[in-house]
Amino acid sequence: MRLQKLSLVVLFFCKSILFSQTSVPNPVKSDFSGTLSFLASDWMEGREPTSKGGFKAADYIASMMELYQLLPYNNTSPSKNNTFFQDFNIKRHTVQSVSLAIDSGNNNTILLSPKSEYKVTPVDKSSKKEAGIVFVGYGLSVPKENYDDYTKISAKDKVVLVLEGYPGYKDTTSVGFKKFKKWFPEENNLEETKIQNAIQQGAIAVIFLDVTGNFKPKSTNNYTFDSLENPTSLSIPIFRLSAPATEKILAGTSIQLAETEKKAAQQLKTSSSLLKNKKCNFSIDLKSETFPVRNVIGMIPGKDTSKSIIIGAHYDHLGIKNDSIYNGADDNASGVSGMLALAKNWSASKIKPPYNIVFASWTAEETGLLGSEYFVQHLDLNQQKILLCINMDMISRSAPEDTKQRILSIGTQKEDENLRKIAAAGNQNLQNPFELDLWETNGHTGSDYASFTTKGIPIMTFFSGFHADYHSPRDQAAKVDLNKEKDILSIVNSSVLKFIETHSTTK
Numbered sequence: 001m002r003l004q005k006l007s008l009v010v011l012f013f014c015k016s017i018l019f020s021q022t023s024v025p026n027p028v029k030s031d032f033s034g035t036l037s038f039l040a041s042d043w044m045e046g047r048e049p050t051s052k053g054g055f056k057a058a059d060y061i062a063s064m065m066e067l068y069q070l071l072p073y074n075n076t077s078p079s080k081n082n083t084f085f086q087d088f089n090i091k092r093h094t095v096q097s098v099s100l101a102i103d104s105g106n107n108n109t110i111l112l113s114p115k116s117e118y119k120v121t122p123v124d125k126s127s128k129k130e131a132g133i134v135f136v137g138y139g140l141s142v143p144k145e146n147y148d149d150y151t152k153i154s155a156k157d158k159v160v161l162v163l164e165g166y167p168g169y170k171d172t173t174s175v176g177f178k179k180f181k182k183w184f185p186e187e188n189n190l191e192e193t194k195i196q197n198a199i200q201q202g203a204i205a206v207i208f209l210d211v212t213g214n215f216k217p218k219s220t221n222n223y224t225f226d227s228l229e230n231p232t233s234l235s236i237p238i239f240r241l242s243a244p245a246t247e248k249i250l251a252g253t254s255i256q257l258a259e260t261e262k263k264a265a266q267q268l269k270t271s272s273s274l275l276k277n278k279k280c281n282f283s284i285d286l287k288s289e290t291f292p293v294r295n296v297i298g299m300i301p302g303k304d305t306s307k308s309i310i311i312g313a314h315y316d317h318l319g320i321k322n323d324s325i326y327n328g329a330d331d332n333a334s335g336v337s338g339m340l341a342l343a344k345n346w347s348a349s350k351i352k353p354p355y356n357i358v359f360a361s362w363t364a365e366e367t368g369l370l371g372s373e374y375f376v377q378h379l380d381l382n383q384q385k386i387l388l389c390i391n392m393d394m395i396s397r398s399a400p401e402d403t404k405q406r407i408l409s410i411g412t413q414k415e416d417e418n419l420r421k422i423a424a425a426g427n428q429n430l431q432n433p434f435e436l437d438l439w440e441t442n443g444h445t446g447s448d449y450a451s452f453t454t455k456g457i458p459i460m461t462f463f464s465g466f467h468a469d470y471h472s473p474r475d476q477a478a479k480v481d482l483n484k485e486k487d488i489l490s491i492v493n494s495s496v497l498k499f500i501e502t503h504s505t506t507k
Contacts, residue, residue, distance in 0.1 A: 024349045024497060026490040027341035029482045035064065036337035036396070036485075039315070040329035040477040047328060048319025049226075049364045049371075050092070050291040057315050058085065061296045061361045064340050068347045070298030073358055086295040088374050089229040090364060093124055093286045094222060100239060101281045102133075102249050109281075110248050117245035119217040120284065121238040124227040128283040131204050133275040135161040135255055137264060139194040139206075145179050145268070153272040156202035159280040161249065162194055163209055163257070168265035176265040189444040195238060205237045205282065209250075211257050213243040226367035228374060229290060237284060253278075295371045296361040300346055300353060308356040309496060310389040312372070313339045314365030314448055324473040329480050331470065335392035335462075336361050338489050345493070354504055355387060357496070362448050365393075372448035376455055388419075388499055391449040391461040395488045396480035399465030405484055408434035408491075411441040411461040413453060418502065419460055419495075426494035430487050460495060462488055 038044070038060065045053025062084040072084045098120050101111045112118055137149040139162035147167070166184050168176025184190040191208075198206045217240065241249065250257070253275055263269040296315070302308070313335030317328030327333075343359040362371035379386070398405040408427070412419045420438050427433045441453055441461065449461040464484060469475045 024351060024493060025345050026493050027338070027345055027486065029486050031341035031344055032337040032485065032489070033482055035340055036329065036333045036480065037477040039333035039336060040327040040475075042325050042327070044327070046319035046326040047315060047317045049090070049293045049316045049367070051319050053319065054293070054316060054363065058294050058296050058361075058363070061315060061336065061340070062298075065296070065298035065343065065359065068298075068340070068344045070343055070347060070359060071301060073297035073299045073360075084296050084298050086297055086375065087292060088294070089290050090226050090293050090367075090370055091124060091229055091288050091290055092224060092226050093122070093288045094224045095120070095122060096285045096287050097283075098122070098285070099281070099283050103130075103279045103281060104252060105277050112241075112245050112248070114217075116217060117242050119240045120223075121225070121240075122284045122286060123235045123237055124231060124286075124288070126284055126286045127237065129204055130279055130281045132158045133161060133249075133278050133280050134158045134272065135253075135275060136198075136272045137260060137270050138163050138166050139197055140166060140180075141197055142180070142183060145183075147179075147268050147270070149270045149272050150197070150201050151270065151272075153274065154201075155198060158203055159205045159207060159282075160198050160201075160203045161207050161209055161275075162198070163211065163261070166190065167261075167268060170261070171265055174265040176268060179268070189446060192445050193443055195236070199234055199236055203236060205239065205280070207239040207241060207249070207280075209246045209257070210241055210243045211246065211261070215240060215242055217242055226364060226370060228370055228377075232377060233373075237282065239282070293363045293371070295363055295375060297375075298343065298359050300343075300357045300359075302353045302355040302357065304355055306383065307385045307387055308358045309387055309499070310358045310360055310452075311339055311342055311392075311492070311496070312358075312360035312362060312389060312448060313392040314362040314371065316363045316366055316371070318366060318471060326471070326473055327476055329475050329477040330397040330467070331394045331475060332365070332392075333477070334394060334396035334480060334485055338392050338395055338485060338492070341489060342493060342496075354500055365448055369445070369448050369451050372451035376451045379455070381455065386452070386455075386457045387503060388496075389449065389452040389457055389459045390492060390496065391447055391452075391459060392488075392492065393447040393461065393463055394466075394470075395462050395464050396482070396485040397464055397467045397469070398481065398484065399467060402465050404435075405481055406432065406434050407437060407465060408488060409437040409439060409463040409465070410491075411439050411444070411449065411459070411463070413458060414440040414442045416458050419458060419499070422495050422498045422502070423460065423491060425498065426491040429494060430490060432487070434487070434491075460492075462492060464488065
């Protein structure tokens with residue numbers, strides 16, 4: 001009996017070693033440079049999801065998947081629709097009119113101007129509401145630092161007033177800065193955390209206050225945004241006030257913002273309070289239109305087709321604005337060309353992987369991660385388990401401070417230490433290793449990886465840095481760093497191979 005068990009262990013070990021020694025070549029520059037240039041060419045018209053250029057890009061990506069002999073995702077049976085496209089609809093909403101007023105009683109109502117005093121990010125339906133107002137300081141809840149702006153106040157069915165930043169963000173020597181900077185390194189993710197906190201507390205709208213005077217609103221009318229046709233996540237309207245409008249809304253209250261910031265920064269004290277006898281009235285009128293869009297998804301079937309590893313990147317960009325084409329070479333023709341290069345090499349290797357390797361190109365990332373969110377919404381996790389999702393978003397440029405062009409950001413969930421070790425090992429295999437920024441994605445929503453983390457799916461997200469050409473017509477193919485992308489793809493490839501090896505030996 002012992003001999004039989006030993007034989008099974010040896011056989012299993014040998015299979016693992018055999019797969020780990022199997023070679024799937026790392027992409028070289030010629031595997032992705034032409035694809036990147038073509039996706040970023042003027043012919044693609046900036047790849048806006050609902051535009052002709054967006055559909056041309058989808059057709060091109062599908063043709064490359066077919067050339068590389070991938071199978072359409074989940075279409076291993078002739079009875080299913082044989083297409084690489086996952087078609088769905090999004091809704092495009094345009095703000096027709098908006099109003100925001102503060103009622104202090106005794107016929108004292110202040111109507112704020114949408115042209116000069118505030119900007120609104122609405123939800124996907126027209127709305128008209130009246131509610132009480134609560135000031136919730138920074139709108140943060142950080143139990144590990146024993147700090148919670150909502151401890152002594154109820155925000156249920158209220159409009160919440162929120163300060164920008166976090167305790168001590170203006171003073172790098174403060175107690176607050178030293179504690180909170182590590183939790184909120186990125187401004188966009190900090191704001192999203194505040195919004196989600198407000199939603200969880202039952203607020204019906206968020207108003208961000210301006211203390212610095214830096215916010216200069218423009219007219220909200222004709223502001224356009226997209227959503228899924230049938231969104232499942234809860235959202236609330238977001239208003240951003242100018243400094244003069246902030247003074248108006250706080251007039252007659254005991255709230256002193258300078259004192260509030262000081263107490264929070266030095267003593268970590270919250271200053272939340274109800275604005276007595278004040279109510280907020282707002283209305284938002286939208287015009288909504290429906291548009292078809294599509295993800296493009298191919299796969300290499302594995303031995304166990306109930307489990308998958310996803311290698312993904314969004315292919316959409318900003319389209320044409322004011323007669324300028326936003327080509328989006330780094331954002332994100334780089335990620336898509338890298339995904340296709342990996343697909344090419346995995347397919348050419350003729351290896352039958354233990355699990356499905358899914359190669360996905362998401363749409364509408366720039367307007368809210370809509371393509372990846374739709375994909376995740378329609379996953380049957382009882383039938384198809386996603387072991388890992390790799391996301392590549394902007395992998396061919398460097399930030400200005402990266403003078404050596406050798407900084408690479410790789411995000412994983414806090415609990416996935418094994419993935420960080422895999423990434424670090426792959427980096428050390430390079431002739432010229434990167435300086436790695438290994439960060440935790442928990443609570444962050446910066447790219448398509450967030451659609452998967454909400455479902456508890458492990459992720460690795462690769463990013464090479466923000467540059468001066470980000471979201472501008474200057475993001476051109478001629479400016480990308482092909483050597484940097486090549487090395488990043490080497491880490492991605494080795495990470496997939498190592499993940500399969502380690503997962504096979506530990507399952």
